[in-house]
Amino acid sequence: MRIDQLNVALRARSSWEAMELGTALARRQPRAAWGAWLLASAPLFLLFNALAWWHGDAFGWAWLLLWWCKPLFERVVLYVLSRDVFGEPVSAWQALRAQRGWGVSGFWGYLGWRRFSPVRNVCLPVNLLEGADASLRSLRRRAVLSAAAGPSMLLTLLCLGFEAVLVIGALSAIFLFVPVELLSDSWRAAWELVRQDTPAWAKFGLNGVFWLAASVIGPFHVGAGFGLYLNRRTQMEAWDVEISFRRLRERLQQAAPLLLLVVLFALPAAYAPVQAQDTAQDATAAADDEDSETEEASGEEAPALSPIDPDDTPVGIFGDAPVDTAGFRQAVQRAYEDPLQRPTRTVTEWKTREPEDEAERRQRERLKREADAGKSRELAGSAAKMVALAMEWGLWLLLGVLLLVLLLTARRWLPWLRGSGRRKAVSASAVTEDSITLPEVVPPDVATRARELWDRGLPRQALALLYRASVGTVVERSGVVLPPGATEAQVLRASRRMPDARDRELFGAIVRMWQYAAYGNRLPSRDAFAALADALQAQYRWPA
Known part of the structure; x- marks a missing residue:
């Protein structure tokens, strides 16, 4: 690629x-x-x-x-x-x-x-x-x-x-x-x-x-x-890096001839100063040898000199002109040793001292700040002690109130704690389950038969008979065909199509009473059952 x-x-x-x-x-x-x-x-x-x-x-x-x-x-x-x-x-x-x-x-x-x-x-x-x-x-x-x-x-x-x-x-x-x-x-x-x-x-x-x-x-x-x-x-x-390197190589390849020419022209120029410097160094060495021979001939000992830059040598300064190098060197040495050429001086500065009263004032302010900080810490400690004491007394007071309440209510909880307290809960009466057996065909005198079942001690059968007869009336007056085994919710939805509001209200009442009895074991009173049966008989026109 x-x-x-x-x-x-x-x-x-x-x-x-x-x-x-x-x-x-x-x-x-x-x-x-x-x-x-x-x-x-x-x-x-x-x-x-x-x-x-x-x-x-x-x-x-x-x-x-x-x-x-x-x-x-x-x-x-x-x-x-x-x-x-x-x-x-x-x-x-x-x-x-x-x-x-x-x-x-x-x-x-x-x-x-x-x-x-x-x-x-x-x-x-x-x-x-x-x-x-x-x-x-x-x-x-x-x-x-x-x-x-x-x-x-x-x-x-x-x-x-x-x-x-x-x-x-x-x-x-x-x-x-x-x-x-x-x-x-x-x-x-x-x-x-x-x-x-x-x-x-x-x-x-x-x-x-x-x-x-x-x-x-x-x-x-x-x-x-x-x-x-x-x-x-x-x-x-790293495609981006590789592409950058490739482009750099192409640019270098294009500039290679020019670089070669630059190198070829730069080499002689770089070599020429080196030869000139070697020549100058040879001349300097020859001049030094000549000076040493002159000093030896005069019987004087040359002083120890520091390394000198070649440009500061007589040859570097005067060129090929004849110069008294020994005398010139001594004059230069004396010039370097002259104290006036390298003067030194001592600078003394005076600093004003703080007045005594200013130092004392600062000392007093510092002591005052420390005293104020100590008082603040003492006040904070005193406040904390007071709060702790108040909380302690509050807890003791709460404990005393709790003990007083326990003593006043001992007659209520002490028997229960011992297990011999009087039980107020009355045991619920056992619910007797009676099997619901209804006739295959609803009798015409539904209300009368339901009252007879209630009087015989079969309240759930009486309510089931009323509910079944009411469902038949809902089907007749609403025109809705219910599926077999329809639930109470389905029948309630069908009852909403009955035009008379009183019919819908009474059917809702019998559904609630039947559900309380069938699923919650909550039977209505005899008077409530009789009132509902009479209302259903009058509204749905059941024969007596």
Whole structure:
């Protein structure tokens, strides 16, 4: 892979920036990307829907098959984007024809067990563009997904959401052409059309809407996943650094002749000063030898001198002119030893001392501050002691009040503590369960029979008889057919259709009384039962 031919600015990006880069790549080649998708998907769409129309009722299978083949269309778009990013733009027809010779290694899994993978948008470039073996492909997918799995799954969910929005918007746009006064009827007719015997043309149109929505979002999905893939390769393999080094090498190669010329011209110039300096050093050494010979001849001992810069030597100063170097050297030495040439001085500074009263004042202020701080600490300690004492006395007072309350109420809790207290709770009377046996046909004198059952000690049977007769009246007056074994809630809902409010009120009363007795073992009093039976007999016109 020649990454120096990439026509995008490679750098380490965040996941969102990488997805934006991929969508920009798709927008840069709209004809090739969307044209390749349509050319690859339109024949399959027409074929599947034609077979479904011929079959009669298989449009759902047609949509499912088309959705299952989406990796085929994504493969074509990926080919367009991968060639464009290397500066080799292709048309839609060229991308479609190139699929015959493009590798299929590792692709068929996305039409099988990997079809439901939410990270297909990143793994598909790994399988199709790198061309590695199966074992290496698995390792590469794990490496790429180590930091891109979450953004890849989120990208898939976002694209599904956009497709759903496009489908719902397209279906809702149909009703924009319906007049407002006919809108409710149109909604009702559309619902009936969908719910009952949907015609073939409506199913074909719905599949077409699904296909168009997928065609609009599909290239963006592929491009964003390809951007994530490029970003992960840049992060793992430092493509941006490698490209920078390659460009630097190219610039150096272009400037190599110029650098060679500079080096060739700089070498003589750098060598000439070295020769001149060697010559000056040889002259200086010769002059020193001459001076030493002169001193030895005169019988004087030369004083110890510090190292002298060659530029300060007589040869460096006067050149080839004849100079008395021994006398000149002595004069220079005496000039260096002259104290007037290197003067030293002692500087004495006077500092004013603080007056005695100022020091005393500061001492008094410091002592005063310490005394004030001590008083503050004493006051704080005294306040803390007072608060602690008050809390202590408060706790003792609370304890005394608690003991007093316990002593005053001892006659209540002491027997209970000993286990011999008087129990006020009266044991509840045992509830006798009586089996409910009702006649198969409700007798005409329901109220009279119910009173007889109550007097015989069968209150639950009496209430059941009243409830059963009331249910029959509800069915008769509301016109609602109840299913067998209808619950009280179902019967109550049916009773709301009775036109008379008094009928609904009395039925609600008998339902509550029956539920209290049947499920809560709470029997009404004899007077309440008799009053309700009389009211039901008068309102529902039961014979006496």
